[in-house]
Amino acid sequence: MADILIDRVAKSFGAARALAEVSLQVADGEFVALLGPSGCGKTTLLRIVAGLETASGGRVVIGGRDVGALPPRARGIAMVFQNYAVFPHMTVADNIGFGLRMQKRPVEEVARQVGRAAEMLRISHLLDRWPARLSGGQRQRVAVARALAVQPAVLLMDEPLSNLDALLRLEMRADLKAVLREAGTTTLYVTHDQTEAMGLADRIAVMHGGVIEQIGAPGAIYARPATRFVGGFLGSPPMNFLLCSASGGRAAIGDFALAAPQDGAVMLGLRAEDAVPVGAAEGIPFDVRVVEPMGAHLLLTGAVGDQPLRAIAPPDAAIAPGARIGLRPDPARLSWFDPETGRRLEAA
Numbered sequence: 001m002a003d004i005l006i007d008r009v010a011k012s013f014g015a016a017r018a019l020a021e022v023s024l025q026v027a028d029g030e031f032v033a034l035l036g037p038s039g040c041g042k043t044t045l046l047r048i049v050a051g052l053e054t055a056s057g058g059r060v061v062i063g064g065r066d067v068g069a070l071p072p073r074a075r076g077i078a079m080v081f082q083n084y085a086v087f088p089h090m091t092v093a094d095n096i097g098f099g100l101r102m103q104k105r106p107v108e109e110v111a112r113q114v115g116r117a118a119e120m121l122r123i124s125h126l127l128d129r130w131p132a133r134l135s136g137g138q139r140q141r142v143a144v145a146r147a148l149a150v151q152p153a154v155l156l157m158d159e160p161l162s163n164l165d166a167l168l169r170l171e172m173r174a175d176l177k178a179v180l181r182e183a184g185t186t187t188l189y190v191t192h193d194q195t196e197a198m199g200l201a202d203r204i205a206v207m208h209g210g211v212i213e214q215i216g217a218p219g220a221i222y223a224r225p226a227t228r229f230v231g232g233f234l235g236s237p238p239m240n241f242l243l244c245s246a247s248g249g250r251a252a253i254g255d256f257a258l259a260a261p262q263d264g265a266v267m268l269g270l271r272a273e274d275a276v277p278v279g280a281a282e283g284i285p286f287d288v289r290v291v292e293p294m295g296a297h298l299l300l301t302g303a304v305g306d307q308p309l310r311a312i313a314p315p316d317a318a319i320a321p322g323a324r325i326g327l328r329p330d331p332a333r334l335s336w337f338d339p340e341t342g343r344r345l346e347a348a
């Protein structure tokens, strides 16, 4: 077992800065997701930890050892990538045992670990199969089993589920979580999918433009995003943002007023589930343009004045397109941001 220390790691490709002094600690046995949009630097950071890319500055320490000068195979890590193809000329069992054989482990131990990894990933019945006769989801299970079979101290994963269809991804996500918890493997996991990060990770590091904007437990950063970017990146539908003007500690939205953290221009961050639809006179005035029945709730798309907004309502609510309703926000669950800097504002 091992922890990972990423200490002021920087990376530039020529004049282009991919990472600006990123620091992050992953505790022994912890699962941390690097989450962010395409190009934010998450793959670059993972590749530096793996030893597939050289940092321009800073250091990476795994299990107390500075690994900067070590090649990937000497770092005590295993990796699973989106396209980490299994070897087509080997059976599933031989694929899973590959790393162990490379380490020249005794035959009985290889067999035992292969059996154990296959059981964890629920592919014991496929051990004699050839990869060509596996589904995409089964192949990905083989890749994960192969990585876990060597009992790595650290597992690095880059979008390992993104080639799977939605249902398989959901299934595999739950299995992965259970397996990694049982194995106690320290995991760093790259994804651009916020539901995946929320579901899997003990902590999420949200990246944007080569920096980590916020690190925290999924529930904590969801409820209290440190920046407008983090608020907008987590959650589906995304957080709504309403620009308003506050004076005397109150922000006015139509005829509705809310306690604001400062006077002047402020940006309200409001999640769809944090406002209850009420009569037009009782809340934030919301003009509903489209009503989508989602089964568990109605998704309402419309606008507050000229600012777009999405809200949800109970599945049986009588709300028609074109209606003007009110939204009564839960004051305890609001976020406020500085419209200039995007930083979270705290109530005075």
Ligand SMILES: Nc1ncnc2c1ncn2[C@@H]1O[C@H](COP(=O)(O)OP(=O)(O)OP(=O)(O)O)[C@@H](O)[C@H]1O
Pocket: 013, 016, 017, 018, 036, 037, 038, 039, 040, 041, 042, 043, 044, 045, 192
């Ligand atoms: N080998 C390279 N040469 C030049 N620029 C690179 C190289 N690899 C990455 N970059 C640049 O560094 C930045 C970060 O890329 P990176 O792949 O880490 O982002 P990412 O968040 O993983 O995105 P994606 O999800 O699309 O892979 C991008 O601007 C990218 O174009």
